[in-house]
Amino acid sequence: MKIFFTRAFFLLSCFILFNLNVSAAINWGYGEDVNSSFQNPDSTKNRFRFINTNFENASQLDWELDSLGIVNISLNYDHERSSINRANGHWHFQLEADSGIEVTLLLKNFENIWNGMKGIPVSEKTNCLISEDGVNWSIIPADLISGNQLRVKIRMKSDKIYVASVEPYRISDLDKLLSEIGQNPLVEITDIGKTVEGRPLEIIRLGDPEAPFSVFLRARAHSWEPGGNWVVQGLIRKLLQKDSAPFLKRYCVYILPMANKDGVSRGRTRFNTLGKDLNREWNFPADKVLTPEKFAFKTWLNMMVKKGKKPDLAIDLHNDQGGNIHVNLPTSDNAPYIANMKRFENLLYRHTWFTEGPSHVKNPGSFGEGLARRFGIDAFVYELNYEWAKGLNKAPMAKDWELLGSQLSKVFYLYFDKDK
Ligand SMILES: [Zn+2]
Incomplete structure (x- = not known):
């Protein structure tokens, strides 16, 4: 009898934990307010797919699609040993989205520290480059907005476009x-x-x-x-x-x-x-x-x-x-x-x-x-x-x-x- 109750308690516990996990997963990753565009196949926002950094010289970054459909890209800083200096200025990645749509990117983390002083590596003159093959590049506008962020709008000419700060040399x-x-x-x-x-x-x-x-x-x-x-x-x-x-x-x-x-x-x-x-x-x-x-x-x-x-x-x-x-x-x-x-x-x-x-x-x-x-x-x-x-x-x-x-x-x- 004691064994029966122990087993029953164990099974009940597993059932409760399983349901809690499913509920947590829904709230964390698949809730209506978090990137619903990924979930609804009919959504007009369901056209952005991925930021690919799995190739030579691709920059180190984190990305997130927000509720407005903007792709927020947090570029990673390089850090200097035994120093407060840090640097970021390189972006090079491949954007994957449906051909024909416009994707808005927001590039972040340009608060560099250079020789112990603040330095911003982007300005109104900063360019953004795009390429379909990673070899032939063209310039598109990049807008410097508040908080030292760069906003770039890319019209997808194909479903994969390389994006970079300058023409890469690998x-x-x-x-x-x-x-x-x-x-x-x-x-x-x-x-x-x-x-x-x-x-x-x-x-x-x-x-x-x-x-x-x-x-x-x-x-x-x-x-x-x-x-x-x-x-x-x-x-x-x-x-x-x-x-x-x-x-x-x-x-x-x-x-x-x-x-x-x-x-x-x-x-x-x-x-x-x-x-x-x-x-x-x-x-x-x-x-x-x-x-x-x-x-x-x-x-x-x-x-x-x-x-x-x-x-x-x-x-x-x-x-x-x-x-x-x-x-x-x-x-x-x-x-x-x-x-x-x-x-x-x-x-x-x-x-x-x-x-x-x-x-x-x-x-x-x-x-x-x-x-x-x-x-x-x-x-x-x-x-x-x-x-x-x-x-x-x-x-x-x-x-x-x-x-x-x-x-x-x-x-x-x-x-x-x-x-x-
Ligand atoms: Zn240098």
Whole structure:
């Protein structure tokens, strides 16, 4: 009898718990007020289906469809180790909805902290890009609304549309470039180390290492900033054309094309995957464990210095909302450096679409200042404006950055003119 009552009590308990769970599920996920558009097949709102982030360089985000049918997208911040700094500015995802309808997106979380200060990476000039194939992109309006949110309305031309902040440049794009140029006798590709997650880091050499001058370029220290990758791709393709032979007689080019490959792969915004900024702490030795990307480069650079092949000029390519070149040592005891930077700036005005001018903001530990101080290399950071190319009077696209890269070939040629 005792066993009978125990069993009966157990079965009754299970029945009550089961019904409570069903009731909770209805209230939590399937209630009338929560995304009813997903449930009613006749609803006009039942046309949005999914935000796909399951591909290379897709951004990290959370999304929710609200009762008005707006897709609220909360982008994830990158966080810096031992710091209050955080960054977000990258969005890249695939929108799935019925062809022909308009979907409204609301992008959130643009309250960045940069060098300990608040910084908003979006403005009235911010663009949004869409593409059906992830290769050919076009610009659509993005409205900055209260609370630093971006509202984007997308008319679906097919049932899957890629959406991005700037034209993406992925590791697979770099791999295609490397296989395109790898067999060219003017090119040497050398592995110099690995990222935190073990991805190979390479230096591309173009031209003769015995040429009288050399320039080094780094791209993609910050993972969301693809402008530098498009620039070096444009430069490489230009230098491998026959009419560029005189350029490579005068100078050799070394390129670290993608410093923060892990961040690019994972669709992050700024830091490497251990939360370190690869454009900071250049005034200290590189941490082999936390920043193997910097350690590999510094090891390579030390080897070049020992061989007497220290680059004469070094440029770190970035994206921001200013578009300036950062001349980092604006003091009187660095007159030759300042004079060289002025000469380079003037050549940029004459032979590229650059018009934004220099910035003399002190940025201790950045690539430009670090290389200038520690290695005596004329080095600077070039920030490509991702919102507006003033010299072209348009929002910049990949082909514009590639054009600038090809134009740099002549800038270097004239900069390294011994008679000047
Ligand atoms: Zn940057």
